Amino acid sequence: MPTKSPTIIIGHKNPDTDSVASVLAYSNLKAKLGESVEPAVAGPLNNETKFVLSYLNIEPPKLIENLEQKQVILLDHGDLSQIATGIDAAEIMEIIDHHKIGDIQTESPILYRAEPVGSTCTILAKLFKEERQSIEKKIAGLLLAGIISDTLFLSSPATTELDKKTLQELAEIAEIEPKEFAQKMFEAKSDISSLSVRDIIGGDYKEFECHGIKFGVGVFETLCPEKVREFDSEIFKELLELKKENAMGLIFFLLVDILKQESFMYLVTDEEADLCKQSFSGEIKNKVMFLPGVVSRKKQVIPVLTNALARRS
Numbered sequence: 001m002p003t004k005s006p007t008i009i010i011g012h013k014n015p016d017t018d019s020v021a022s023v024l025a026y027s028n029l030k031a032k033l034g035e036s037v038e039p040a041v042a043g044p045l046n047n048e049t050k051f052v053l054s055y056l057n058i059e060p061p062k063l064i065e066n067l068e069q070k071q072v073i074l075l076d077h078g079d080l081s082q083i084a085t086g087i088d089a090a091e092i093m094e095i096i097d098h099h100k101i102g103d104i105q106t107e108s109p110i111l112y113r114a115e116p117v118g119s120t121c122t123i124l125a126k127l128f129k130e131e132r133q134s135i136e137k138k139i140a141g142l143l144l145a146g147i148i149s150d151t152l153f154l155s156s157p158a159t160t161e162l163d164k165k166t167l168q169e170l171a172e173i174a175e176i177e178p179k180e181f182a183q184k185m186f187e188a189k190s191d192i193s194s195l196s197v198r199d200i201i202g203g204d205y206k207e208f209e210c211h212g213i214k215f216g217v218g219v220f221e222t223l224c225p226e227k228v229r230e231f232d233s234e235i236f237k238e239l240l241e242l243k244k245e246n247a248m249g250l251i252f253f254l255l256v257d258i259l260k261q262e263s264f265m266y267l268v269t270d271e272e273a274d275l276c277k278q279s280f281s282g283e284i285k286n287k288v289m290f291l292p293g294v295v296s297r298k299k300q301v302i303p304v305l306t307n308a309l310a311r312r313s
C-alpha cells in the first residue's frame with residue numbers, strides 16, 4: 001500500500017526569517033507529536049535567513065513552488081496573494097499566523113490560530129509549551145531569530161510583552177547573546193553586494209487589495225539605507241516594471257532604517273504620492289517621502305493605506 005505523503009508545512013512567498021524559522025520549528029514539534037510532516041519554503045531564502053541557518057548549522061527546507069494535490073499547513077500568512085501557487089487544488093489543514101485575517105477560504109473546518117504578536121515564532125514557542133514539549137537548543141535559536149527579525153529586535157511597534165518574555169527564555173535555551181546575534185542578522189540583511197535592484201524591492205514584497213484596488217508594498221530593512229539610496233533611479237524604474245508585470249493599481253517601496261527607526265517611502269507616480277499625502281504627513285523630496293518612526297508595514301503602513309483607499313471610494 002502506498003504510504004500517505006507527509007503534510008507540507010510552508011510559509012509565504014518571498015520567505016523571511018520568521019516564516020522559515022516557524023516552519024522548521026513547527027515541523028520539529030509535529031514530528032515529536034508523531035505526525036508525518038515536511039518543512040518547505042515557497043521561494044529562495046534572503047541573506048538574513050541564510051545567515052541564521054548557517055550559524056545554527058541547520059539545513060534549509062525544501063523549495064516547493066506548487067502546492068497542487070498536497071495537504072498543507074500555512075504559517076505566517078493569511079492572504080491568497082501570499083500563498084504559493086496551486087492552493088486551489090490543495091487541502092489546507094491548519095493556519096498559524098500573526099497578520100490581519102486575510103481572504104483564504106477553506107472547505108472544511110480547520111485549526112486556525114492567529115495572535116496579534118510580533119512574530120509567528122512567538123506563537124510557536126507557546127505551542128511547544130501547550131503541548132508540554134521541551135524546545136531543543138537549535139530550535140530555540142531558530143525561534144529567537146524569527147522574533148528578532150520580525151520585531152527588529154523588539155523595537156518595532158508590532159512588539160508585544162509576550163515577544164519580549166519569549167525572546168529572553170529562548171536566548172537562555174539557545175545559549176545565544178541576543179543583542180550580538182541581532183547585530184549579525186541585521187548586518188547579513190543589509191549586505192546588498194549580491195542583490196539586484198529587483199531583489200531589493202521584491203525580496204520582501206506583498207500584495208493587498210482594498211475596495212477592488214490592488215496594491216503592492218515592498219520593504220527592505222537595512223542598517224545603511226544610504227547604500228540603497230544610491231540606486232534610487234533604478235529602483236523607480238524597477239518599481240514601474242513590477243507594477244506593470246503584476247497588474248497592480250498602486251505600488252510602494254519602503255526602505256527601513258533599522259537603527260534610526262525611520263523609513264523612506266518611494267512614490268513612483270502621482271497616484272502613489274497622492275495616497276501617501278492623504279495618509280502620512282512626511283516631507284517629500286525627489287519622489288521619496290521621509291517617515292520618522294515608521295518601520296512596520298503590517299502595523300503602520302497597510303492599515304493607513306487601506307483606510308485612505310476606503311475613504312476615497
Ligand SMILES: [Mn+2]
Pocket residue numbers: 018019076098118119120150
Ligand atoms: Mn511574520
